Amino acid sequence: MSIIYEKVALIGLGLIASSMGHAMKRAGVAGEIIGYARSKETRDIALEIGFCDRVEDSAAKAVFDADLVVLCVPVGAMADVALEIAPNLKSGATVSDVGSVKEAVIAAIEPILPDNVSFIPAHPLAGTEQSGPRSGFAELFDNRWCILTPVGAPHVQEVSQLQSYWRALGANVETMDPAHHDLVLAVTSHVPHLIAYTMVGVADDLGRVTDEEVVQYSAAGFRDFTRIAASDPTMWRDVFLNNKEATLEILGRFTEELFDLQRAIRRGDGVQLHDYFTRTRAIRRGILDAGQDMDVPNFGRNVPHDD
Numbered sequence: 352m353s354i355i356y357e358k359v360a361l362i363g364l365g366l367i368a369s370s371m372g373h374a375m376k377r378a379g380v381a382g383e384i385i386g387y388a389r390s391k392e393t394r395d396i397a398l399e400i401g402f403c404d405r406v407e408d409s410a411a412k413a414v415f416d417a418d419l420v421v422l423c424v425p426v427g428a429m430a431d432v433a434l435e436i437a438p439n440l441k442s443g444a445t446v447s448d449v450g451s452v453k454e455a456v457i458a459a460i461e462p463i464l465p466d467n468v469s470f471i472p473a474h475p476l477a478g479t480e481q482s483g484p485r486s487g488f489a490e491l492f493d494n495r496w497c498i499l500t501p502v503g504a505p506h507v508q509e510v511s512q513l514q515s516y517w518r519a520l521g522a523n524v525e526t527m528d529p530a531h532h533d534l535v536l537a538v539t540s541h542v543p544h545l546i547a548y549t550m551v552g553v554a555d556d557l558g559r560v561t562d563e564e565v566v567q568y569s570a571a572g573f574r575d576f577t578r579i580a581a582s583d584p585t586m587w588r589d590v591f592l593n594n595k596e597a598t599l600e601i602l603g604r605f606t607e608e609l610f611d612l613q614r615a616i617r618r619g620d621g622v623q624l625h626d627y628f629t630r631t632r633a634i635r636r637g638i639l640d641a642g643q644d645m646d647v648p649n650f651g652r653n654v655p656h657d658d
């Protein structure tokens with residue numbers, strides 16, 4: 352593969368940035384990868400692992416002369432970083448991000464950036480419950496979606512270049528309106544995370560009552576909630592604070608459906624429950640048909656599950 356950007360600056364060097372660094376090296380699409388993280392420890396780890404060619408001790412220095420700058424910090428930290436880098440951006444550079452929320456990030460960053468750069472927000476729909484520079488790997492984006500939400504001036508050529516870049520990192524690329532992105536993600540990611548956090552919190556209270564039985568028998572479905580609920584607290588706090596409207600909209604619908612199912616259980620309405628679960632099973636089939644998960648029982652774990 353040939354070089355797509357001569358110099359790429361990654362600001363924030365956690366799971367997503369380190370995976371991007373590994374995937375860029377695999378694809379050979381960046382001439383030089385420059386990194387910045389706020390702690391020296393993270394910067395040293397990035398150099399030791401080698402997913403950056405060089406690190407700088409400030410974001411402003413890292414973006415100097417970069418052709419592509421990608422903000423890979425928590426959503427709530429994006430504006431401060433944008434303020435710091437704005438005066439040092441190269442004219443004609445593309446600035447992007449990987450934030451899990453788009454409207455709020457755009458509102459925070461766009462007014463700060465100079466007119467002579469192209470701002471093209473992005474969100475790779477790929478992640479794990481782990482964080483930090485050691486958790487990244489080159490295959491993270493393979494066959495996953497990366498959504499671009501271009502705003503303002505068309506920047507046709509720059510959008511097409513960024514699309515080629517994400518494809519080279521293994522992703523499928525889609526463009527979307529930022530508000531629509533936030534609603535789709537509220538359904539597919541944000542509210543499911545909140546439900547997992549809640550269920551694990553409830554079980555934790557119960558666990559104290561039942562003397563560790565919740566942990567002992569967790570293979571009966573619960574442990575899949577615990578994996579999601581182990582996700583980074585800072586990242587997820589920022590997601591809910593910044594995707595407030597869409598999250599509350601979907602949560603409202605969720606609680607209505609939950610009450611409906613609660614009533615069906617109380618009434619002993621087996622037909623309603625069976626119909627509902629038949630409909631939801633078809634959604635899983637759709638996900639498998641789209642190649643977004645493996646069609647193996649128990650998520651491919653080789654231990655039998657006992658529910």
Ligand code: NAP
Pocket residue numbers: 362363364365366367368388389390391393423424425426428432449450451452474475476477478479480481482483484583586
């Ligand atoms: P991460 O592993 O926790 O890494 C975050 C990085 O940002 C670290 O290098 C950290 O620096 C730096 N950072 C944190 N707070 C900062 C602040 N206030 N100012 C400056 N730098 C700060 O996070 P991640 O999972 O890669 O997530 C990064 C972004 O990707 C977030 O916006 C998230 O919404 C988005 N995203 C995440 C996932 C996912 O599943 N994890 C998926 C798609 C998109 P230190 O190491 O020095 O503390």
